[in-house]
Amino acid sequence: MSSPLTSPSGPTWSDGLLSLLVATDTFEGFLHELTVATVAALPEGSMCGLTVVRGERAVTIASSDDLTLAVDQIQYRTGEGPCLDTLSSGQANHITDTSTEPRWRSFCTEAFVHGVRSCLSLPLMGPSGQVGGYNLYNPRPDAFDDDALARMRVFADTAAGAVALSLRMADQSKLNADLRATLASRSVIDQAIGIVMAQQRCSAEDAFALLSRASQNRNLKVHDLAAEIVATVGGRTPGPDTFQPHE
Structure with a gap:
């Protein structure tokens, strides 16, 4: 299904994202559609998860598929990985091939077994600071080239504002039942x-x-x-x- 979100550039992407926020009935629904839109703009076979920190605990609150959730959980269980590092440092992390990446070996070894070769983690920086992180995976090595990385940085910058707004609305209105x-x-x-x-x-x-x-x-x-x-x-x-x- 076509979507105005499939091209993360210019006013089409920004306006489409805000329209999606207004159109979806629940916080969870918006975040899921956001991951689906992200995948549509990535190389074929890509997967996406969205992590936030609640009560000092990293939690995947939306994902494009079940494998993404499983791979995210490897990071949470081992206590290491590109997304956890991004959440703590605010810096992007790129793994071209989990079979040869020297960092986060416990995570990379298990991610490779699950069929994940490329990883890209990007911070979601809202107006008041970091609100979470993108976890992007692909079964092919070096799937995220410089062009994809540049586009996803723009994607993340715009998406972060919508995520921050939705979090703020949920907190201010006390209507965070969807997150719970x-x-x-x-x-x-x-x-x-x-x-x-x-x-x-x-x-x-x-x-x-x-x-x-x-x-x-x-x-x-x-x-x-x-x-x-x-x-x-x-x-x-x-x-x-x-x-x-x-x-």
């Missing part, structure tokens, strides 16, 4: 991952992969499947139609 729901959704997913890890005797990454595969097979959102698993753990063990054991 997003955090609650992540909590449910984390609980389900723990249950699958215990039952299948597998790692957190494998457990999330099982959930993702099962959600696709059953045409359910990952959150809905996770809620189902958490709800059943007190009464019955999730059956074989919920997820497939790790092979």
Whole structure:
């Protein structure tokens, strides 16, 4: 579907982004559409996540796909990675190939296993300071060339203002239920991952992969499947139609 957001330059991008903010009904919906619009302006195969810091904790509050969320979680679990560094330093970080990048080796090793070769993290700088960061991933090495980097810097500068405005509106009006729901959704997913890890005797990454595969097979959102698993753990063990054991 075409979008006025697919070209991050000039008034078309800026006006389109503000129109999107007005048009979407929820804070979460706006942020998700923002990640989708970002992907549309990136090289083929790219993925996007949006991280903010709430209560001194980095949280992915929107992503273009489930793999992005899984790779973001590697950073949070290992305590290292390009986005975490961007959040602390306010500087962009670019990884041309996770298989050879000497920085953040714990993150890069696991990201490579997940099929991610290129990474680009950009700060979202609002009027009062940094409001978050973009996490951009691609399965090809050196996917983000100088032109893509330059365009994404413009993209991030404009998007940051809209993100800052939406955060401020949510805080001022006390209508941040969407953000709380997003955090609650992540909590449910984390609980389900723990249950699958215990039952299948597998790692957190494998457990999330099982959930993702099962959600696709059953045409359910990952959150809905996770809620189902958490709800059943007190009464019955999730059956074989919920997820497939790790092979």
